[in-house]
Amino acid sequence: MNGILIIAHAPLAHALRSCAVHVFPDCEEALAAIDVQPNLPPEETLATARIAMEQLTRSGRNQTVLVLTDMFGATPSNVAQKLVDGVTSRLITGVNLPMLLRSVSYRHEPLEALVSRAVVGGTQGVMQVAMTAPQNQARRTHDHEHDDHQQ
Numbered sequence: 001m002n003g004i005l006i007i008a009h010a011p012l013a014h015a016l017r018s019c020a021v022h023v024f025p026d027c028e029e030a031l032a033a034i035d036v037q038p039n040l041p042p043e044e045t046l047a048t049a050r051i052a053m054e055q056l057t058r059s060g061r062n063q064t065v066l067v068l069t070d071m072f073g074a075t076p077s078n079v080a081q082k083l084v085d086g087v088t089s090r091l092i093t094g095v096n097l098p099m100l101l102r103s104v105s106y107r108h109e110p111l112e113a114l115v116s117r118a119v120v121g122g123t124q125g126v127m128q129v130a131m132t133a134p135q136n137q138a139r140r141t142h143d144h145e146h147d148d149h150q151q
Contacts (some may be wrong), residue, residue, distance in 0.1 A: 001063070002107045002114050003030050006081050006095060007049055008070035009036035019097055020104050034058055036076045045079045046132030053083060064088045064111040066103055066118065068095035090115050093095045098125025 006013040013033035015017075021028050032052040036045050056062050069077040072093040084091040090111055092099070102121025106114055109146055 001061055002109075002111055003032070003053075003062030003065040004100070004103050005049070005052055005065055005067045006031070006033045006034075006057060006069075006100070007036065007067060007076040007083075008095065008122055009074070009076060010037050013076075013082055016095065016097060016100050020100050023101060024104050025109070030056070030062055031104065034076075036079070042079050046077065046082055049079055049083045051061060053089070057088075064090075065149070066107075066111065066114055067091045067105065068100065068118070069093045076101055091124075092118055096121060096122050096125055098122055102124055118133065 006016050007015070013035045014043045017031055017033035020031055032055065032136060034045065034049055034052055053065055053067075056065050065088065067089055069080045069091065070093070071077060077091075077093050080091050080093075083089070088111075099118050099122030103114060103118040104119045109117065
């Protein structure tokens with residue numbers, strides 16, 4: 001089975017983890033979160049991430065770890081790049097809730113398959129749903145008898 005580590009700007013990592021545990025209560029031990037605090041040196045975040053990675057794999061249940069970060073090029077992603085070895089762990093940036101839920105659902109699959117499922121879940125979770133009028137505002141019909149402008 002794979003462990004999942006979320007590294008994101010505070011408070012996103014723990015918020016995503018809470019949502020996942022709400023939907024899948026049995027994933028709690030396989031899922032860790034690190035909120036990157038403003039003004040904290042990246043080295044401290046990296047040290048915390050190494051401890052979290054070790055805890056995920058120490059139990060013996062998780063041999064590999066999928067690391068999810070919020071935005072490529074930002075501190076969480078840069079820290080994660082130093083953490084991931086490419087053999088027993090992989091990194092995906094752009095985490096969203098659909099990606100995380102897909103990852104949790106398929107955490108028992110081989111790491112390469114999990115990476116593919118996570119990316120697909122994340123991209124399929126982003127869509128334009130509808131173009132509607134703002135709520136609580138009546139739609140205006142164009143009535144020529146009652147023009148709103150003066151001539």
